[in-house]
Amino acid sequence: xxxxxxxxxxxxxxxxxxxxxxxxxxxxxxxxxxxxxxxxxxxxxxxxxxxxxxxxxxxxxxxxxxxxxxxxxxxxxxxxxxxxxxxxxxxxxxxxxxxxxxxxxxxxxxxxxxxxxxxxxxxxxxxxxxxxxxxxxxxxxxxxxxxxxxxxxxxxxxxxxxxxxxxxxxxxxxxxxxxxxxxxxxxxxxxxxxxxxxxxxxxxxxxxxxxxxxxxxxxxxxxxxxxxxxxxxxxxxxxxxxxxxxxxxxxxxxxxxxxxxxxxxxxxxxxxxxxxxxxxxxxxxxxxxxxxxxxxxxxxxxxxxxxxxxxxxxxxxxxxxxxxxxxxxxxxxxxxxxxxxxxxxxxxxxxxxxxxxxxxxxxxxxxxxxxxxxxxxxxxxxxxxxxxxxxxxxxxxxxxxxxxxxxxxxxxxxxxx
Amino acid sequence: xxxxxxxxxxxxxxxxxxxxxxxxxxxxxxxxxxxxxxxxxxxxxxxxxxxxxxxxxxxxxxxxxxxxxxxxxxxxxxxxxxxxxxxxxxxxxxxxxxxxxxxxxxxxxxxxxxxxxxxxxxxxxxxxxxxxxxxxxxxxxxxxxxxxxxxxxxxxxxxxxxxxxxxxxxxxxxxxxxxxxxxxxxxxxxxxxxxxxxxxxxxxxxxxxxxxxxxxxxxxxxxxxxxxxxxxxxxxxxxxxxxxxxxxxxxxxxxxxxxxxxxxxxxxxxxxxxxxxxxxxxxxxxxxxxxxxxxxxxxxx
Amino acid sequence: xxxxxxxxxxxxxxxxxxxxxxxxxxxxxxxxxxxxxxxxxxxxxxxxxxxxxxxxxxxxxxxxxxxxxxxxxxxxxxxxxxxxxxxxxxxxxxxxxxxxxxxxxxxxxxxxxxxxxxxxxxxxxxxxxxxxxxxxxxxxxxxxxxxxxxxxxxxxxxxxxxxxxxxxxxxxxxxxxxxxxxxxxxxxxxxxxxxxxxxxxxxxxxxxxxxxxxxxxxxxxxxxxxxxxxxxxxxxxxxxxxxxxxxxxxxxxxxxxxxxxxxxxxxxxxxxxxxxxx
Numbered sequence: 001x002x003x004x005x006x007x008x009x010x011x012x013x014x015x016x017x018x019x020x021x022x023x024x025x026x027x028x029x030x031x032x033x034x035x036x037x038x039x040x041x042x043x044x045x046x047x048x049x050x051x052x053x054x055x056x057x058x059x060x061x062x063x064x065x066x067x068x069x070x071x072x073x074x075x076x077x078x079x080x081x082x083x084x085x086x087x088x089x090x091x092x093x094x095x096x097x098x099x100x101x102x103x104x105x106x107x108x109x110x111x112x113x114x115x116x117x118x119x120x121x122x123x124x125x126x127x128x129x130x131x132x133x134x135x136x137x138x139x140x141x142x143x144x145x146x147x148x149x150x151x152x153x154x155x156x157x158x159x160x161x162x163x164x165x166x167x168x169x170x171x172x173x174x175x176x177x178x179x180x181x182x183x184x185x186x187x188x189x190x191x192x193x194x195x196x197x198x199x200x201x202x203x204x205x206x207x208x209x210x211x212x213x214x215x216x217x218x219x220x221x222x223x224x225x226x227x228x229x230x231x232x233x234x235x236x237x238x239x240x241x242x243x244x245x246x247x248x249x250x251x252x253x254x255x256x257x258x259x260x261x262x263x264x265x266x267x268x269x270x271x272x273x274x275x276x277x278x279x280x281x282x283x284x285x286x287x288x289x290x291x292x293x294x295x296x297x298x299x300x301x302x303x304x305x306x307x308x309x310x311x312x313x314x315x316x317x318x319x320x321x322x323x324x325x326x327x328x329x330x331x332x333x334x335x336x337x338x339x340x341x342x343x344x345x346x347x348x349x350x351x352x353x354x355x356x357x358x359x360x361x362x363x364x365x366x367x368x369x370x371x372x373x374x375x376x377x378x379x380x381x382x383x384x385x386x387x388x389x390x391x392x393x394x395x396x397x398x399x400x401x402x403x404x405x406x407x408x409x410x411x412x413x414x415x416x417x
Numbered sequence: 418x419x420x421x422x423x424x425x426x427x428x429x430x431x432x433x434x435x436x437x438x439x440x441x442x443x444x445x446x447x448x449x450x451x452x453x454x455x456x457x458x459x460x461x462x463x464x465x466x467x468x469x470x471x472x473x474x475x476x477x478x479x480x481x482x483x484x485x486x487x488x489x490x491x492x493x494x495x496x497x498x499x500x501x502x503x504x505x506x507x508x509x510x511x512x513x514x515x516x517x518x519x520x521x522x523x524x525x526x527x528x529x530x531x532x533x534x535x536x537x538x539x540x541x542x543x544x545x546x547x548x549x550x551x552x553x554x555x556x557x558x559x560x561x562x563x564x565x566x567x568x569x570x571x572x573x574x575x576x577x578x579x580x581x582x583x584x585x586x587x588x589x590x591x592x593x594x595x596x597x598x599x600x601x602x603x604x605x606x607x608x609x610x611x612x613x614x615x616x617x618x619x620x621x622x623x624x625x626x627x628x629x630x631x632x633x634x635x636x637x638x639x640x641x642x643x644x645x646x647x648x649x650x651x652x653x654x655x656x657x658x659x660x661x662x663x664x665x666x667x668x669x670x671x672x673x674x675x676x677x678x679x680x681x682x683x684x685x686x687x688x689x690x691x692x693x694x695x696x697x698x699x700x701x702x703x704x705x706x707x708x709x710x711x712x713x714x715x716x717x718x
Numbered sequence: 719x720x721x722x723x724x725x726x727x728x729x730x731x732x733x734x735x736x737x738x739x740x741x742x743x744x745x746x747x748x749x750x751x752x753x754x755x756x757x758x759x760x761x762x763x764x765x766x767x768x769x770x771x772x773x774x775x776x777x778x779x780x781x782x783x784x785x786x787x788x789x790x791x792x793x794x795x796x797x798x799x800x801x802x803x804x805x806x807x808x809x810x811x812x813x814x815x816x817x818x819x820x821x822x823x824x825x826x827x828x829x830x831x832x833x834x835x836x837x838x839x840x841x842x843x844x845x846x847x848x849x850x851x852x853x854x855x856x857x858x859x860x861x862x863x864x865x866x867x868x869x870x871x872x873x874x875x876x877x878x879x880x881x882x883x884x885x886x887x888x889x890x891x892x893x894x895x896x897x898x899x900x901x902x903x904x905x906x907x908x909x910x911x912x913x914x915x916x917x918x919x920x921x922x923x924x925x926x927x928x929x930x931x932x933x934x935x936x937x938x939x940x941x942x943x944x945x946x947x948x949x950x951x952x953x954x955x956x957x958x959x960x961x962x963x964x965x966x967x968x969x970x971x972x973x974x975x976x977x978x979x980x981x982x983x984x985x986x987x988x989x990x991x992x993x994x995x996x
Binding site: 428430432433434435436438439441442443445446448449450452453454455456457459460467514517518520522523524525527528529530531532533534535537538539540541542543545546547549550555556557560561589594597598601639643646649650652653656657670671672674675678679684687688690691692694695698699702 | 731732734735737738739741742745746747748749751752755763765766767807808809811812814815816818819821823824827830831833834835836837838839840841842843844845846848849864865867868869871875900901904925928929930931932936946947950951961964965968971972975976979980983986987990991993
Binding site for chain 1: 464466467468469488548552553554569571572573574576579659660662663664665666679681682683
């Protein structure tokens with residue numbers, strides 16, 4: 001029934017403006033109007049998508065698309081715009097298609113493109129009732145960025161497999177006089193991201209995880225189990241594995257630090273590697289999977305949709321938005337963005353060239369899991385993770401206090417739902 | 418008919434009618450100050466997350482939470498340091514520069530211009546410029562240290578040190594205004610007084626202590642009020658220099674409110690902290706005005 | 719005796735000049751650093767103190783093109799000009815009765831306005847934001863202008879009423895006897911006398927509004943409406959880590975104010991002094 005309604009609505013949207021177009025003075029029957037498209041992407045992904053949108057405007061001279069990135073202000077602004085119920089026609093869902101934006105997004109099930117979305121990522125853009133609410137152009141397969149040259153110099157022939165190996169590797173790299181883990185804590189997103197990744201390995205996928213996942217869903221989780229996740233931050237800090245200015249460095253420095261080989265590890269996604277290559281194409285960077293918590297656990301990838309767009313369901317320009325999405329989903333355009341961004345495609349049968357393809361191939365049998373807060377926490381915990389991450393790095397909070405803070409915030413947000 | 422006449426005469430001759438001229442200002446004041454304060458009090462009793470369409474009332478929970486929240490107390494303490502610390506340093510710097518740049522000599526006007534220049538620049542931009550100076554990685558200050566063979570220092574890494582550095586930067590950037598106010602004050606002192614003092618055999622310090630300072634009192638009062646308000650409202654500088662970090666150690670109340678509302682999805686709590694900071698600043702100013710009025714009366718009488 | 723004293727004075731003056739030069743260098747250093755950085759190439763990682771050997775305008779080109787600094791300057795001008803004009807008009811007409819007739823209600827109104835000067839705008843961020851959403855003022859120039867005017871009015875009312883108090887009351891009375899209606903006294907008698915203080919208020923509020931940041935971030939979310947402070951802060955986001963461009967944007971935003979300041983210095987200084995008269 002619902003699908004039928006959606007279908008009717010979509011067809012109405014296509015028919016109505018077409019009829020209106022017929023009665024207008026303009027003689028050609030191309031698309032007309034303007035669209036706003038918003039994202040948080042940075043270069044080179046942003047430039048790549050921008051290029052595709054320019055092609056779209058060339059093909060449809062009557063359409064004006066305003067494509068912009070809000071960078072790190074994006075989340076705040078989208079929240080404000082949700083509060084005002086006034087969203088861009090098309091917007092990036094940055095991993096929150098289902099948990100935060102679903103009620104504002106138009107289902108795409110009836111579009112041809114939805115049948116081509118890669119199976120490994122389709123769940124992250126599908127709601128419980130089966131609506132596909134966003135279209136992932138690229139997908140993310142992240143772990144930890146590392147510098148291959150330094151790994152070899154430190155005497156390692158493989159990337160650290162377990163957490164203990166990871167610490168050992170940090171020790172070896174530190175002995176070479178290189179910063180093991182580069183943290184830009186002026187913006188506490190980085191620490192939150194580190195915990196977000198490690199929490200999956202430590203609480204969900206390890207053998208001793210038990211029914212943690214279930215407990216997190218139904219609100220009975222024992223938050224003292226969070227200690228190793230906070231402990232990861234304090235361990236790196238206490239053993240001197242972070243850069244000296246871990247609490248004060250601005251993320252503006254990450255790119256050059258990686259590009260000019262001054263740091264071994266960094267917790268970011270592939271987009272950061274591509275940015276670093278912009279500054280120095282020879283930077284010997286790659287991506288390794290998240291280390292296993294214990295010896296007998298598996299390494300994992302963290303990922304899901306990356307550059308992913310949905311259509312605001314109340315958009316006055318839905319037909320244009322659909323046309324744009326269909327255009328962006330054309331294989332040659334998807335391939336272009338993936339090649340530029342250096343990321344795998346969110347669609348099947350896209351043969352993109354990736355510098356890192358070989359490195360990824362080594363770990364082809366590892367599983368991809370979503371980010372911890374996107375799947376197992378209520379919306380809003382990201383902020384709490386930023387707060388404790390910052391405080392832990394600065395030594396303002398003990399591990400126990402951080403567990404309690406997580407617990408309080410979790411219970412409050414669960415109660416709100 | 419009679420009523421109309423009354424209205425007419427009221428408008429044309431009763432001075433009270435002139436109060437109508439304040440109407441545009443009063444309307445703006447009510448819509449964007451009074452109404453928000455009332456609705457802010459209302460929001461502060463809810464658990465609104467800042468974007469969803471629904472929320473519920475939680476009574477005094479937000480205020481209770483505030484009392485035991487170290488973030489709020491740290492921000493409160495920092496706000497005091499930002500406000501009063503900047504006032505103290507700015508007054509000393511402003512007065513020294515004013516004394517130096519009062520009489521005529523080569524380069525005097527140029528120096529005045531340069532000292533006043535940063536006061537023209539947005540706090541946020543001042544903050545970003547200084548970020549490049551005090552940052553660890555290739556920071557301009559650390560480059561000087563390295564030049565002299567010392568080790569680099571991560572200046573903003575300790576909470577208290579960051580707060581003090583921000584206070585100093587704020588003072589340096591805006592002491593130009595204080596300086597101008599004092600120059601005006603100094604120029605208003607009749608030369609006669611100083612001459613009389615030197616005839617009486619007073620030395621430089623005595624003249625300064627007994628003539629200059631009391632005569633500058635009105636200038637002190639204004640620069641004090643302006644600087645305290647400015648310091649207490651501190652926002653852009655904190656955002657640009659440390660973003661409230663390390664951890665939450667250098668937040669001012671304003672930057673914390675901003676952070677709680679948008680980054681932390683705690684709009685209700687944020688509004689409660691906002692109401693607290695509002696009440697606090699009003700109290701500080703009322704007390705300050707009372708005190709200064711009394712002080713001025715003493716000197717004048 | 720007189721000779722040695724003037725010699726001493728000359729020496730004193732040289733000492734003072736030296737001190738003034740040192741202080742000026744110190745105050746100019748931050749501006750020098752941002753200038754030197756803005757002319758560097760992205761891959762130039764030499765000290766900020768070293769001016770690049772081969773200065774490049776790449777950063778400026780990037781700031782103007784990607785960062786849309788040009789558009790941001792235009793937007794900021796729009797907000798500033800409209801706000802300043804409204805602040806001047808509303809402030810001046812409100813200040814007249816408040817300064818001339820100290821009735822109880824007028825005193826109350828004045829103290830309320832002066833009270834607003836102390837409100838940290840961010841303490842009412844949440845409710846103002848909600849209110850603007852309700853009246854559709856988000857992403858509009860009029861939304862930000864109304865807020866800006868409200869929070870800059872008190873200063874102008876304060877300065878105007880101080881000034882009007884200093885204009886002899888006899889002028890008003892003479893005009894009334896000549897048959898001038900009381901509403902015409904302000905434009906005919908008071909306004910022409912207010913020119914010096916208007917220039918001061920114009921400069922002070924103009925600079926304050928040009929540099930404002932607190933509300934713009936939330937009211938002006940569309941990139942086409944971005945103002946200068948917003949444009950600069952957007953350079954400090956992850957991935958977009960082009961430091962020379964951020965520096966160039968900062969230089970571009972400071973430049974207009976700095977030039978106006980250098981040309982009209984004496985009015986700026988007078989304005990600051992006017993604001994101080996109690």
